[in-house]
Amino acid sequence: MYSIKACKDSKIDDLILYRDLKFEDTIRMFCALDKNSNNVSKTISKMIEVAGEYGLHGNLWANILALALAYNENVYSKATEIVGETSGSINTFAIHDFKILRELIHFVPNINGDLLKEIYHYEGNGRDSKLVNTRVRDRILRLSKQLTEANSDNEFKDIITEFYKEYGVGKFGLNKAFRIEEGTDLKTANIIPITRVEHVYLNDIIGYDIQKKKLTYNTESFINGKPANNCLLYGDAGTGKSSSVKAIVNEYYDKGLRIIEIYKHQFRYLSDILEQLKDRNYKFIIYMDDLSFEESELEYKYLKAILEGGFGRRPENVLIYATSNRRHLIRESFRDKTETDEELHTRDTVEEKLSLSARFGEKIYYGSPDKREFNSIVLALAKKHNIDMDESEILAKANMWELSHGGMSGRSATQFITYLQSQ
Known part of the structure; x- marks a missing residue:
């Protein structure tokens, strides 16, 4: 079902810009797997932990590599964050690294086929990421798929550079x-x-x-x-x-x-x-x-x-x-x-x-709103939250509420609407 592609973790040592990758220990362990390995369970366990923390699903191996690229702050990624393509010799070194990373993302270890199926078609628990917001998580999943489908090293480079332009890199990017x-x-x-x-x-x-x-x-x-x-x-x-x-x-x-x-x-x-x-x-x-x-x-x-x-x-x-x-x-x-x-x-x-x-x-x-402004805020919030009540009744209750909750303000109006929702 899967074509077994060879991979040695020594390839990671050949990277010039993308050193000290996030999850590097897990990446190295996965690259070293074969049917004679005695740490298959430990490696997969580490990958599942990453999946749980970031809310990953799909090709778990490609997802983890995409995350590592999204987090790696190096000369190239910081030069292209928010602004996109850059010029100079740095692009030559970037292509060197992206050639290695493109090979890595297509690696399939020679281990049990059932385990492979779950790694490359991982179904998460449906929970959101604990470490990045859902929008960013979804964008990284899309990045993972795009990188897997890249037809050349240059296309691989263009895809990750566009990601850096769109979101940035590292903690400030995500x-x-x-x-x-x-x-x-x-x-x-x-x-x-x-x-x-x-x-x-x-x-x-x-x-x-x-x-x-x-x-x-x-x-x-x-x-x-x-x-x-x-x-x-x-x-x-x-x-x-x-x-x-x-x-x-x-x-x-x-x-x-x-x-x-x-x-x-x-x-x-x-x-x-x-x-x-x-x-x-x-x-x-x-x-x-x-x-x-x-x-x-x-x-x-x-x-x-x-x-x-x-x-x-x-x-x-x-x-x-x-x-x-x-x-x-x-x-x-x-x-x-x-x-x-x-x-x-x-x-x-x-x-x-x-x-x-x-x-x-x-x-x-x-400044604090006057009576008319306060009433407008209350009615606008009531409409937004679909409060099914006559306007005059809402305003009568709101005026009583503000007397005992700090006076007329946007905050007291919001708290009043929350109170109505709880009823």
Whole structure:
């Protein structure tokens, strides 16, 4: 049923660019399989583990190789991420590697035929990937099939290059949102993918059209390589500031936009984070949610230096977006204006605190909706979620709800609709 094609794991050692492949141990073990192997079960077990983590099905061997190519960050893959074809001698080395990889993807080991059938026609458990979103998983499965069907080394190269152009490579290519994890040395930061991202889009945010337009214009300028400002979304709680930022990333992910969430106690790692991002072809938003500082907190000084004022220049592929309930971010006290014993120039104290907000070139205000706007939000959400109730009854219940749930806001309206759905 299968043509047995020879493969030696030494071929992997001949790769020039694609070194240190993800799942390399499993790939080597599979290449070494034959009817006399004593680790067939162990190898297949490892492959099934990968399939479970990534939600794979179909040709499991080709899927794992496609995943390895999608994750491998090397000179060629990083040069072609988001932008596509590149020029120079690097293409010669890429063709060398793709010839080897094309041979590998067609390898069939000489082992039990029933086991082979399940490997090359694997049926998953129907669950989504734990490590990448479903859309990316499906695209990798399609990449696997395309690579298997490639008729030449050059076609193989064109297929993987198009994938890099469409999605990118490695963790930044396969994910849209990230968080910061402190390194064990407490001096460096690890950028960790967030695999479960809320799928909210700008159309899901009712109202606030002017605010969304400003945010969209600034973001599109950034993505298109035009000058763009760091952005502060400030205003009342529950008005959609955080949702707007999440929506922006979902809207422009396919154009190379990525978001990295950071908390203020991690601001000392900002320089290290920028160093990791500066040479990539993506556009990054460093996102700070609910940003504010108490009088005793000094982390804002790290942020000031990154925004403007430090010797190091912020990379052109990075912007900072923050949300806050405070326009000036740092709480001012009456003492700032009255105490003169500790500060000779009290005006300097106030100016230093206000200067952080001033370094956000785009400031967008989100205010609480008035009665009419709140009712419009409620009715729009009710229609979206197919709430079968008379409008007057919905509004009467919504007005009672907001009185005991933090007042009129998009958040309280959403919570009210969730309550109605549960009834």
